[in-house]
Each structure stands twice: as C-alpha cells, then as structure tokens.
Amino acid sequence: MNHQAVDVNERDIIQSIERGFAVLLTFDAELPNPTLAEIAARTGYSRPAVRRILLTLQHLGYVVGTGTRWSLTPRVLTIGQHFAATHGIVEIAQPHLLRLAEATQESASLAQLDGIDVVYVARVQVRRVLSIAVDVGSRVPAHATSMGRVLSAWAPADQVAAVIDAGLPRLAEKTITDSVTFRQSLHDVRRQGYAVVESELEDGLLSASVPVRDAHGEVVAALAYSSTVGRITAARIAAEVVPLMLETSDAISRDLAATPTTRQTLALNARDGFY
Numbered sequence: 001m002n003h004q005a006v007d008v009n010e011r012d013i014i015q016s017i018e019r020g021f022a023v024l025l026t027f028d029a030e031l032p033n034p035t036l037a038e039i040a041a042r043t044g045y046s047r048p049a050v051r052r053i054l055l056t057l058q059h060l061g062y063v064v065g066t067g068t069r070w071s072l073t074p075r076v077l078t079i080g081q082h083f084a085a086t087h088g089i090v091e092i093a094q095p096h097l098l099r100l101a102e103a104t105q106e107s108a109s110l111a112q113l114d115g116i117d118v119v120y121v122a123r124v125q126v127r128r129v130l131s132i133a134v135d136v137g138s139r140v141p142a143h144a145t146s147m148g149r150v151l152s153a154w155a156p157a158d159q160v161a162a163v164i165d166a167g168l169p170r171l172a173e174k175t176i177t178d179s180v181t182f183r184q185s186l187h188d189v190r191r192q193g194y195a196v197v198e199s200e201l202e203d204g205l206l207s208a209s210v211p212v213r214d215a216h217g218e219v220v221a222a223l224a225y226s227s228t229v230g231r232i233t234a235a236r237i238a239a240e241v242v243p244l245m246l247e248t249s250d251a252i253s254r255d256l257a258a259t260p261t262t263r264q265t266l267a268l269n270a271r272d273g274f275y
Contacts, residue, residue, distance in 0.1 A: 016053075019045060023053045024062065024076070033069040089221060090122050092255045093212070097124040100225070100248045104241055108248075109134075109224040110212070113151040113159070116166045118142050121221070140201060143168045143182060144175050146209035147222040149195035153186040154211060154219035160186065174199040194242050196234050204229045208237045210245045215257035223249045 026039045034042075040050045054070055057063040061075045093110045100108040101124040110122040117139040125134070134140075142148025142163050152160050160183070168177045176182050189195045194210045201207075206229055212221040225241055232241075 019043070019049065020053055020057065023050060024057065024072075027063075027070075027072050033066075033071045035068050036070070039070070088259055089212075089252075089256060092259065093122050093221070093223075093252050094124075096248050096252050096255075097122060097223075100124075100223075100244060101126050103244055104225060106225055106227045106231075109147070109226070111147040111151070111209075111222050111224060112220070113142060113148070113155060114139070116142055116163045118145055118148045118151065118222070141169075141171065144171050144197070144200040145224075146195040146197040146207040147224045149185060149189050149197060150209040150211050150222040151219065153189040153195075171201055172199045172203045172205070176200065194238075194246070196237050196242070198229065198234050206232060206234060206237060208242055208245060210242065210249045212249050212256075213253045215253075220256075223252070 022043050022045075023039055026034060026042050031038055031042070036047055036050055036054065039045075039054070040047045043050065045053075054063060054065065058065060061073055063070050064073050090110070097108040097110060105126055107123065107125045109120050109124075111118045111120050113119075118141070120134060120136050120138045120140075123134070123136055140148070142152055148163075152163060164179045164182060168175070168179065168182060170177050176185060185195075194208060196206070196208045198206050205226065207224055207226040209222045209224040211219040212223050214220045223245055225237070225245055227237070
C-alpha cells in the first residue's frame, strides 16, 4: 500500500514526537546497542536532548539502559503487531504465501511501497538468499528490486519521481542507474503484468513480483519470489514461477474482495497509478 507524504503546516508538527521516532530508528544492525553519544551523532541532536528522549522511552518501556549503552525492549514489536492487526491483507496473504513457498521451495513475500523503499509486510522464508537478514519490517531500495518495480509501475507519478530524485545507486552488477531506463522498465512491467529482476540488489540474486489488487482493481501490494542464479534462470522464472504467482495473487485479491472491512480500508487508498 502506498503512503504518500501529506502537505502539513510546520506549526502542526510535534517536534518531540518526530525526534522520539528518530531516536528509535537509530537502533539497527549496525548500532544494536548504541551509546548516548552515538545516538546524538547519528541524529544530530544534542546529548541533553537525546538523554531526555531516551529516559522518556525508557519510562514508556521501549528502551532500556545498561551502563553506557541502550537497547530496544520487546515492547517495540507491538507497533508492528498493531500494523498487522489493522491491515487485513497481512493475515489474508499469509496462507497463500505458505502455499506458494511450498510449491516453489523458495521464499515468498508480500511487500508495500513506503517512500523510496519497499517494506516486507509478510514473509515465508524457505532459505536465506540475501546476504542481509530479511524479515517482516525489513526495507530494501525500490529501484533495485522486483517488488519495487511492480509497486512503482502502478504508483503515482510523484512517487516515481521521488524514487528517481533520491538517486538510483548501483548496488550490484546489473542495477539500473539511468532514469530513462528505469522509467522504461516500469512501462514494461505494466505491459507484461510482472517483473523479473536479476543481480540488481545483489549479484546472483533473482526475484520476481506480481501485483496484488484490491476489490477496485487498485495495486495495494506486491507478491514476491526470490532465488539465485545457481538454482534457476530468469527465463524459467517467467515461464514456470510467474504463472503460479499470478494464481496466488488472484487468490489473495479474491479473499480481499470477500472481506468487507478490508475492502473498505483499501478503498481509502485508491489511486490511478503512474501511467
């Protein structure tokens, strides 16, 4: 599902909340247990400000301090649980992802576009094919993934422009880095109804994605399959795997259409698309 930035008056922004989330997002694989000084350096906030934010988050139960270092608590996971609980597509898609993973013996995922990144919202992992750990909530660049290619193909023009304006960095051997070529790839995806990407996010990584539509025919997510060049070719994926993915996507879409609350929620996000 696409979440576009909303124009708001700066006076309506609560800076303390903005800063609180910035501090929370400092915790990642590179800094799982940062010091106050490391958080201040990454966020650009003063140490006294970071200290007050950390103490507030600790009071709320989201972080804990040990010596000079800080770490997240399991309570932060409830934020993700609230997303799943309020977005029926996650629960609806899960059994379909499981069947697709069993049929292909490869990982299956559901993803949505968030700014210039793709976020995994549901996943069944059969084996690890990326050098990075991928789980629900993981983010990957939209421009270099089959999921991002599918979601961008039906995204509003301004969101596609945002992806391009942010830069198309080379991440692997075949990453598309030219804006004209990138836009043409989106035309191709929209024309053929799916995307197959090889060695754009990582060398040797193969992935395919198809759109998932709501009851109104709007693209609300991308269904993805991933493997490596050592196990399958792009041509075989297009010929053998994509038809299974399209069947799975259609099944998810039918279940979405049959769920009134999900249908009403998704209707609020209807859009015309890029082209």
